[in-house]
Amino acid sequence: MPALAAEDDLPELNFLGELPIVLSASRLSQPTRDAPGAVTVIDRDMIRNSGARSIPELLRLVPGFQVGAINGHQPVTTYHGLADNAPRRMLVRVDGRSAYAPYVTSGIEWNKLTVDIDDIDRIEVFRGTNTVAYGSQAFMGTVNIITRTAAETPRARVRIDQGENGIQDRNVSLGYGTDVMTMRVSAGLEGDEGLPGLADSYRRHRGDLRVEFQLAPNQRLELQAGTVKLREQIGNDMPGTTDPVRTQRSAVSFGQLRWSWQQDGGDELSVTYSHQEESTRDAYTLTAADVPLLQLFPPLAHVDVNYDNDITRNDIELEHTMHPARDVRALWGVGYREDKVRSPGMFARTDALAYRSSRLFGNVEWSITPELLANIGAMAERSGGDDAQLSPRLGLNYHLGGGHTLRAATGLAYRNPVPFERYADMRFTEVLTNILLKHSYQPAPDVEAERMRFRELGYLGEYAAIRTSVDLRVFEERTDDLIQFRAADSPLPRPPFLSSKALWEAPMAKNVGEATLRGAELAVLWRPTIATWLGMNYSRIDIDSSNDRYVRSAPRASWSILASWNPVPDWTVSANYHRTGSMSWYRSKVDQLPAYHRTDLRIAHRFKVGPTRNEFALTLSNAGPDHADYLPALVSGPIAHASLRVEF
Structure with missing residues (x-):
C-alpha cells in the first residue's frame, strides 16, 4: 500500500523553483510566463497561514478583488466592481466543476461549496475575462479551486476551531490507499453568530468523497461526491416587515466522474460528467400585521410567500490535448449543460424551467520563435434559444531572457443572460380574494x-537570485449592453385599490448599461522559503460610465501587504493588511462606504506527540477599528479564534 502524504514531508524545493504551473488561463498546463493573462496563485501554505475560515476571505489576497458580507453567512465577491448584492x-x-448558480439571483453561493479549506x-485566480476558456460565466474573471489528490491526503486529520462570535468548526478527514486506488473522505460542521445586530447565525454540515482509480498505466478514473446542508437565519425583525426573521434550510448534493487517458507523445483525452441536486425551503405567511394594505381585505386576509426551489444540473464535457507539431500544443473540447x-x-x-447551454472551445499555443509565444483561442457558446456567441482571444508572450516576460492580449467576450434575468416573474397575491398586490419582477425574454x-x-519578472516575482498588468475593458433591472409597466391587471397606472410597475432586465474600466495591478512576492514570504498587491481602477453606480462600484485604489515568518523553528507568525478605498456595491450614494482597512494576525506552533503531527494557532481577524464592507450600517470588528490540527 503506498504511503499517503504528510504535509510536513512535502519537499521545500517544490516551492522554491520556477513560477507555478497553472491550468486556469487556457486549460493547457502552462508556467505563468506562458499564460495569456495574469494569474494569481494562492497555494496551500498561504491558505493555512492566512487563518481564513472561508474561501472568500482568501480573495482579499488578489489584486482587484472586492470582498464584503451581506450578512454573516452570505459573502459577496467581485472583481473590478460592477456588482450588486448578487454578482x-x-x-x-x-x-x-462549475459552482456558478445561474438559476437564482446570485452567481456564486459560497456556503454551498462542499470543499474543506x-x-x-x-x-488559481485568472484576473480578467476568460470566456474563451470557460464560457460566458467567466465574463470578469475565474476562480479555479484545485483540491489535493487523495494520495496527498494524510491518513487522518482533525481540525477544531473555537472562538468568539460563536465560532464552532469541527472537521475530520481520512485517507486510504492501495496499489490501484486512493480515497479521501471528509466531513465537517461549521457555523457562527454572524454580524452584530443581525439575525444571521448559520450552521453548515458538509461531507465529501474523492476516490482515484489507476485503471491502467495510462488511464485514470476520478470519482468525487459531496453534500452540504445549511440552516441559516435570514430576514429582519423590524415591525411590519415583509421579510421577517426566519430559518432558511437548503441542501446541495453532487457527484462527478472524470476519466482521463494519457496517450503517446503527451496527448491526453478526458471526459467529465457531473450531476448536482439542490433544494431550498423558505416559505412563510404575511398578515395585516405585516402588510397594512391587507386591512382593506376581509378578516384573515393573508399572502403566502414561497421562495422554495428544487434544482438539478447535468454537465458533460470532453477535452482533448494534443501536439500536432513540434512547436505547437493544442486543446479542443465540447460541452453540454442542462439546468x-x-x-x-x-x-x-409550477413546472420546471429548463436552461440549456452547449459549448465548443479550443486554444493553440504556438512557439513562433524561441522568444515569442502565441496563444490563440476561441469559445463558441449557445445558451437557451439564443444564437451562438463567439468569444476569441489572442495573446502574445515575449520572453526577454533572464526571467523577464512581456505579455499582450486582446479579444471579445460575452455574458449570456441567466434565467433570473430573463424569466423572473415574482407576484404577491392575497390568498382569499386572489387579488394581485404587487408584481416585483417581470420576464424579459428579449x-x-x-x-x-x-x-x-x-x-x-522572475528574479531567481533573490526569489522574487513581479507581476504587472495594465488593462482596458470596454463593456456594453450590460444588464440592469429597470422599472417598466406591468402587463398584469392592476389591483382595484390602485388608481394610478403609473404606480403599477415591475422591474425587468434591460441592456442599458455601459462602462469602460481602465487601470493597473501590481503584485510583488518575495519568498525565500516555503513558509516565509513578503508580498505586496496594488490595484488602481478607473470606471467611466454614464451610470454613477457603476463608477462607484470599485475603489479607485486598494492595496495589501502579506507577510509570513518563522522566527524560530516550528513557530510561524503571519499578518495580512488590506486597505480598500471608498466604494459602494451598485447602490445609491447614501450607501457609499468610506475607505477602510483591516488586519489579520496569526501565530502558530507545530509540534509532534508520538505518531501525530500537530499545530495550534491563534488568529485575530479584522483587527483594528470597526468598519463596514457592504453597507455603512453593517459594522464589524475584531474576532479571535483558536484552531488545533492533528494529523496522523
Whole structure:
C-alpha cells in the first residue's frame, strides 16, 4: 500500500523553483510566463497561514478583488466592481466543476461549496475575462479551486476551531490507499453568530468523497461526491416587515466522474460528467400585521410567500490535448449543460424551467520563435434559444531572457443572460380574494448578452537570485449592453385599490448599461522559503460610465501587504493588511462606504506527540477599528479564534 502524504514531508524545493504551473488561463498546463493573462496563485501554505475560515476571505489576497458580507453567512465577491448584492459576472470552479448558480439571483453561493479549506491544494485566480476558456460565466474573471489528490491526503486529520462570535468548526478527514486506488473522505460542521445586530447565525454540515482509480498505466478514473446542508437565519425583525426573521434550510448534493487517458507523445483525452441536486425551503405567511394594505381585505386576509426551489444540473464535457507539431500544443473540447429549476415564487410557474447551454472551445499555443509565444483561442457558446456567441482571444508572450516576460492580449467576450434575468416573474397575491398586490419582477425574454472588448499589457519578472516575482498588468475593458433591472409597466391587471397606472410597475432586465474600466495591478512576492514570504498587491481602477453606480462600484485604489515568518523553528507568525478605498456595491450614494482597512494576525506552533503531527494557532481577524464592507450600517470588528490540527 503506498504511503499517503504528510504535509510536513512535502519537499521545500517544490516551492522554491520556477513560477507555478497553472491550468486556469487556457486549460493547457502552462508556467505563468506562458499564460495569456495574469494569474494569481494562492497555494496551500498561504491558505493555512492566512487563518481564513472561508474561501472568500482568501480573495482579499488578489489584486482587484472586492470582498464584503451581506450578512454573516452570505459573502459577496467581485472583481473590478460592477456588482450588486448578487454578482453574476465571475466564475468559480472546483476541480473542473462549475459552482456558478445561474438559476437564482446570485452567481456564486459560497456556503454551498462542499470543499474543506484544508483539502485545497491551490487556488488559481485568472484576473480578467476568460470566456474563451470557460464560457460566458467567466465574463470578469475565474476562480479555479484545485483540491489535493487523495494520495496527498494524510491518513487522518482533525481540525477544531473555537472562538468568539460563536465560532464552532469541527472537521475530520481520512485517507486510504492501495496499489490501484486512493480515497479521501471528509466531513465537517461549521457555523457562527454572524454580524452584530443581525439575525444571521448559520450552521453548515458538509461531507465529501474523492476516490482515484489507476485503471491502467495510462488511464485514470476520478470519482468525487459531496453534500452540504445549511440552516441559516435570514430576514429582519423590524415591525411590519415583509421579510421577517426566519430559518432558511437548503441542501446541495453532487457527484462527478472524470476519466482521463494519457496517450503517446503527451496527448491526453478526458471526459467529465457531473450531476448536482439542490433544494431550498423558505416559505412563510404575511398578515395585516405585516402588510397594512391587507386591512382593506376581509378578516384573515393573508399572502403566502414561497421562495422554495428544487434544482438539478447535468454537465458533460470532453477535452482533448494534443501536439500536432513540434512547436505547437493544442486543446479542443465540447460541452453540454442542462439546468432545471422549479421555483413557483420566483418564476410564477409550477413546472420546471429548463436552461440549456452547449459549448465548443479550443486554444493553440504556438512557439513562433524561441522568444515569442502565441496563444490563440476561441469559445463558441449557445445558451437557451439564443444564437451562438463567439468569444476569441489572442495573446502574445515575449520572453526577454533572464526571467523577464512581456505579455499582450486582446479579444471579445460575452455574458449570456441567466434565467433570473430573463424569466423572473415574482407576484404577491392575497390568498382569499386572489387579488394581485404587487408584481416585483417581470420576464424579459428579449434581453441580450452583455459584451466586452478587452486589451491588456503585462510584465512578469522572475528574479531567481533573490526569489522574487513581479507581476504587472495594465488593462482596458470596454463593456456594453450590460444588464440592469429597470422599472417598466406591468402587463398584469392592476389591483382595484390602485388608481394610478403609473404606480403599477415591475422591474425587468434591460441592456442599458455601459462602462469602460481602465487601470493597473501590481503584485510583488518575495519568498525565500516555503513558509516565509513578503508580498505586496496594488490595484488602481478607473470606471467611466454614464451610470454613477457603476463608477462607484470599485475603489479607485486598494492595496495589501502579506507577510509570513518563522522566527524560530516550528513557530510561524503571519499578518495580512488590506486597505480598500471608498466604494459602494451598485447602490445609491447614501450607501457609499468610506475607505477602510483591516488586519489579520496569526501565530502558530507545530509540534509532534508520538505518531501525530500537530499545530495550534491563534488568529485575530479584522483587527483594528470597526468598519463596514457592504453597507455603512453593517459594522464589524475584531474576532479571535483558536484552531488545533492533528494529523496522523
